[in-house]
Amino acid sequence: MTRGSVQREIVRKKFKKGPAVEIPVATITGVKDGPTFVFMAGMHAGEYAGIKAAQKLIQSTTPGMLKGRLIVIPVISTRAFMMRNMQLSPVDQREVHYYVPGSPDSSYTEFQVDVLWSIIKDATFLIDTHAGEFAQALMPWVPVPMVGTRRTQDASVAIAEGYGVEYIELRRARERIPGLAIYLAERGIANVWAEIGKNGLPTPEDIALHYDGAVAALQTAGMLSGAPPRPKHKYIGNRRVAINAAQSGVWYPAIKEGDIVERGQYLGELRNYFGDVLDTYRAPFRGIVLYYWSSSAINHRRRPHGYDWHSGLVSIASLAEDD
Numbered sequence: 048m049t050r051g052s053v054q055r056e057i058v059r060k061k062f063k064k065g066p067a068v069e070i071p072v073a074t075i076t077g078v079k080d081g082p083t084f085v086f087m088a089g090m091h092a093g094e095y096a097g098i099k100a101a102q103k104l105i106q107s108t109t110p111g112m113l114k115g116r117l118i119v120i121p122v123i124s125t126r127a128f129m130m131r132n133m134q135l136s137p138v139d140q141r142e143v144h145y146y147v148p149g150s151p152d153s154s155y156t157e158f159q160v161d162v163l164w165s166i167i168k169d170a171t172f173l174i175d176t177h178a179g180e181f182a183q184a185l186m187p188w189v190p191v192p193m194v195g196t197r198r199t200q201d202a203s204v205a206i207a208e209g210y211g212v213e214y215i216e217l218r219r220a221r222e223r224i225p226g227l228a229i230y231l232a233e234r235g236i237a238n239v240w241a242e243i244g245k246n247g248l249p250t251p252e253d254i255a256l257h258y259d260g261a262v263a264a265l266q267t268a269g270m271l272s273g274a275p276p277r278p279k280h281k282y283i284g285n286r287r288v289a290i291n292a293a294q295s296g297v298w299y300p301a302i303k304e305g306d307i308v309e310r311g312q313y314l315g316e317l318r319n320y321f322g323d324v325l326d327t328y329r330a331p332f333r334g335i336v337l338y339y340w341s342s343s344a345i346n347h348r349r350r351p352h353g354y355d356w357h358s359g360l361v362s363i364a365s366l367a368e369d370d
């Protein structure tokens with residue numbers, strides 16, 4: 048890419064066993080040399096705050112202000128986006144975040160991840176934006192995959208430290224880190240996945256948290272001028288529990304995202320169609336509600352590829368101060 052240029056394209060690749068993958072990409076190449084930084088959004092198609100932050104980044108970044116190259120992908124899963132599909136691929140019901148490049152013939156989602164990798168593979172830094180889906184009320188926080196070399200981990204943490212969110216999570220349990228984030232970190236790409244926004248609502252505040260976090264990260268990388276902000280953060284701990292329903296029903300949550308719940312605290316109940324209580328749920332330990340399903344409809348039987356997306360009720364993490 049020539050210095051001092053802006054390029055926009057829709058990368059289009061035909062999958063032989065299904066529909067084409069189409070990914071919009073804006074590449075802004077600075078007038079001065081520097082690293083390559085990827086900002087991407089819309090992997091999960093109803094997570095809109097990051098998508099609008101990506102658009103703002105494309106509109107507001109010029110080659111004249113930039114050292115290095117900024118690649119912005121406003122919507123990774125365009126097919127899901129235009130179908131208003133939640134979380135899982137509308138083509139094969141897979142969860143994009145947990146697949147890695149290298150098996151493009153296996154499924155549509157793996158083909159899509161392969162196409163994505165061809166766009167982002169030269170990055171030194173990467174921000175992947177997420178949020179709560181339509182059915183999911185989520186508190187803003189920035190998880191960091193603590194895998195790869197110490198140097199990569201430090202660079203990933205430095206990206207997270209510029210975000211204006213209350214909580215950062217240094218996630219070390221490998222089995223709980225999305226596969227793509229591990230894949231990137233182990234190839235020396237410092238990365239975070241920022242969870243900001245909820246219920247498919249792109250509020251100005253959440254868009255700003257994503258956008259300002261990206262600008263701070265570009266400053267941290269030395270690609271934009273100015274000192275990045277370093278707000279004080281609290282830390283999410285290592286314990287995690289996903290409270291899931293063991294049967295289908297109508298969900299009555301009694302907590303909110305960001306609530307700190309005590310051990311044994313009542314979280315809500317599941318009722319049948321007539322309103323009789325089927326089950327009640329309590330917190331197994333003191334922790335913070337990262338998100339809960341705000342959708343009343345809980346379908347225990349719908350588990351595509353084993354995902355508990357439709358039977359999830361509450362996700363609770365410990366606080367680092369309690370670990």
Ligand SMILES: [Zn+2]
Pocket residue numbers: 090091094176177178
């Ligand atoms: Zn997501």
